[in-house]
Amino acid sequence: MNGYGGRLLFVDLTTGTSRAEPLAESTARALLGGNGLAARILYDRVPAGVDAFEPANAVVFAVGPITDTTVPGNSRALVASKSPLTGLFFDSTFGGRLPATLKRTGFDAVCITGRAAAPSYLLVTEEGATIKPADALWGRSTRDSVAALVAAEGADADAIAIGPAGERRVRFAAMAHYWRNREGVSGRGGIGAVLGSKNLKAVVVRGARKTTVADAPALKALLDETREPLATGTKALSTYGTPFLVGPINALGALGAFNLKSEVFANARVIGGEEMKAHYHERDTTCLKCPVACGKQYAIGAGEFAGRRAKMPEYETIFALGPMLGIDNPEALILANDLCDLGGMDTISMGVTLAFVAEALERGWLTKADVGVPFGWGDWRGMLRLVEMTAAREGFGDRLAEGAWRLATSVRPDATNLVYAVKRLELPAHSARALKGLSIGYATATRGGSHHDTRPTPQYAPTFDRRGTKDKPAFAMRSQHFTAVGDSLVMCRFTSERGFGLFVGEPYARMVRAVTGWDVTAEELERVGERIINLERLFNVREGMRRADDTLPWRVMHEPIPDGPSAGMHCPPDELREMLDVYYGLRGWDADGVPTPARLAALGL
Numbered sequence: 001m002n003g004y005g006g007r008l009l010f011v012d013l014t015t016g017t018s019r020a021e022p023l024a025e026s027t028a029r030a031l032l033g034g035n036g037l038a039a040r041i042l043y044d045r046v047p048a049g050v051d052a053f054e055p056a057n058a059v060v061f062a063v064g065p066i067t068d069t070t071v072p073g074n075s076r077a078l079v080a081s082k083s084p085l086t087g088l089f090f091d092s093t094f095g096g097r098l099p100a101t102l103k104r105t106g107f108d109a110v111c112i113t114g115r116a117a118a119p120s121y122l123l124v125t126e127e128g129a130t131i132k133p134a135d136a137l138w139g140r141s142t143r144d145s146v147a148a149l150v151a152a153e154g155a156d157a158d159a160i161a162i163g164p165a166g167e168r169r170v171r172f173a174a175m176a177h178y179w180r181n182r183e184g185v186s187g188r189g190g191i192g193a194v195l196g197s198k199n200l201k202a203v204v205v206r207g208a209r210k211t212t213v214a215d216a217p218a219l220k221a222l223l224d225e226t227r228e229p230l231a232t233g234t235k236a237l238s239t240y241g242t243p244f245l246v247g248p249i250n251a252l253g254a255l256g257a258f259n260l261k262s263e264v265f266a267n268a269r270v271i272g273g274e275e276m277k278a279h280y281h282e283r284d285t286t287c288l289k290c291p292v293a294c295g296k297q298y299a300i301g302a303g304e305f306a307g308r309r310a311k312m313p314e315y316e317t318i319f320a321l322g323p324m325l326g327i328d329n330p331e332a333l334i335l336a337n338d339l340c341d342l343g344g345m346d347t348i349s350m351g352v353t354l355a356f357v358a359e360a361l362e363r364g365w366l367t368k369a370d371v372g373v374p375f376g377w378g379d380w381r382g383m384l385r386l387v388e389m390t391a392a393r394e395g396f397g398d399r400l401a402e403g404a405w406r407l408a409t410s411v412r413p414d415a416t417n418l419v420y421a422v423k424r425l426e427l428p429a430h431s432a433r434a435l436k437g438l439s440i441g442y443a444t445a446t447r448g449g450s451h452h453d454t455r456p457t458p459q460y461a462p463t464f465d466r467r468g469t470k471d472k473p474a475f476a477m478r479s480q481h482f483t484a485v486g487d488s489l490v491m492c493r494f495t496s497e498r499g500f501g502l503f504v505g506e507p508y509a510r511m512v513r514a515v516t517g518w519d520v521t522a523e524e525l526e527r528v529g530e531r532i533i534n535l536e537r538l539f540n541v542r543e544g545m546r547r548a549d550d551t552l553p554w555r556v557m558h559e560p561i562p563d564g565p566s567a568g569m570h571c572p573p574d575e576l577r578e579m580l581d582v583y584y585g586l587r588g589w590d591a592d593g594v595p596t597p598a599r600l601a602a603l604g605l
């Protein structure tokens with residue numbers, strides 16, 4: 001089958017057994033790979049109601065038909081599981097070289113269930129799975145672990161590992177892959193903690209199989225046509241990385257600050273892309289065969305932290321650990337980002353949880369004695385200490401490790417009003433108040449507070465009506481189909497959006513036709529996206545999720561943005577209710593947000 005390894009690998013850590021199954025072409029065409037395949041596997045194999053940390057939960061690593069082809073941004077893999085943070089379906093992607101190497105094993109997806117008796121790592125090769133001891137790695141950072149595993153398994157092997165946070169089941173634990181100077185972090189949703197609960201420190205892959213493409217000249221013609229728009233569209237990313245977004249989004253009045261008490265941050269300039277590049281840029285880093293090189297290695301040249309080298313904090317990290325905490329010290333952000341990566345934690349959840357703490361302290365809902373270390377708005381030293389304590393579940397870090405929502409419920413009943421989260425997932429740096437497409441987008445997202453369900457990118461265009469609600473349910477729906485298809489191909493969002501379009505369209509159909517040889521149309525791909533969203537929704541409905549869960553943070557619904565260019569904007573409950581009615585109608589779901597049998601049948605589910 002062109003574009004596919006054609007095999008799925010199922011590993012049971014409890015019994016230490018594994019088996020390969022063929023991937024049916026009909027399944028591949030209906031779901032593509034990555035996100036779609038993982039949604040199908042999790043729906044079929046994870047029992048309803050199981051706790052995310054029980055052995056019966058599964059973690060799926062999956063690639064797609066374009067992985068390890070010549071498509072720019074093709075070395076991207078998807079990890080999915082039932083999230084310990086949301087209790088719902090969750091998926092997260094990462095880049096580097098590992099995704100291409102996983103494809104070379106000839107397995108399109110690896111599904112891991114059970115729990116190993118002792119710390120272990122999983123080696124996947126063309127022959128299948130081997131479970132190996134990892135006692136010596138337990139307690140070590142993500143980076144040290146990956147380096148040790150590559151040294152043990154050979155330079156052609158790639159590894160992704162959890163850190164101490166995953167071992168201790170921090171509910172927003174991540175996993176990280178390192179290749180040359182490039183990090184690929186699967187950050188959100190706490191899947192690193194699920195691996196920790198399985199006693200699985202890392203997954204290592206090694207393989208040499210080639211991915212065949214049905215029509216190489218057609219693929220080349222498409223890529224030749226998209227080279228120029230891709231280069232133009234990614235210029236800022238190539239130059240500055242994602243921190244280039246700080247300035248424009250702050251200028252829009254949409255950069256959350258002080259736990260959303262404001263959406264303008266006075267000192268945004270010093271933590272934005274231009275200033276960061278001027279002071280800290282050392283070199284660019286890139287995923288395998290990607291011309292964009294959006295990653296940057298930073299080095300601190302002078303002052304208290306002179307000599308420290310670390311990955312550039314992404315825009316989302318800057319938001320969560322910077323303005324949300326009233327912190328404008330760029331070096332503190334570089335160090336905090338590094339601490340999160342090494343410990344294996346999602347920076348967004350970490351920062352937004354700390355923002356809740358800062359406001360709870362301000363209101364006297366928490367005391368200094370509760371927190372154990374000095375902390376408050378702008379206190380970057382306290383922030384760094386609390387990040388360390390969270391990874392170790394030390395002192396108050398044990399409560400932080402539960403995420404903002406669970407922490408708030410332990411403080412006082414109405415404290416959740418201060419939590420910036422949807423479905424218990426802390427929100428990223430794209431405003432739920434200033435972008436109405438994200439108001440409905442976040443509320444209906446499978447994952448909750450994720451900007452990779454409904455995309456912010458189209459909404460920043462000057463021609464986009466970000467203030468009105470008209471057509472926003474339809475926008476959110478199409479955008480969700482787009483991300484589901486993109487994460488099933490599996491393609492980097494940056495190269496995808498800037499080279500091939502912001503919605504499912506003819507360039508993607510040409511891509512899939514050229515790689516697989518199937519006569520797919522853009523309309524068929526749109527339905528693939530819809531099928532995947534419905535599959536995810538079915539998983540969540542089975543867990544008890546209904547309309548009442550499709551909601552927004554209290555502050556987003558009840559407190560208008562106080563000042564700045566977006567002053568007055570919010571999404572009151574009535575407005576959300578109206579958008580939900582339209583959205584469910586468009587989706588063919590009932591009034592409680594449950595997919596109807598008729599719609600499911602039409603999608604072949």
Ligand code: SF4
Nearest residue numbers: 073287290292294492
């Ligand atoms: S654009 Fe950036 S994240 Fe995407 S593949 Fe290229 S280097 Fe990796």
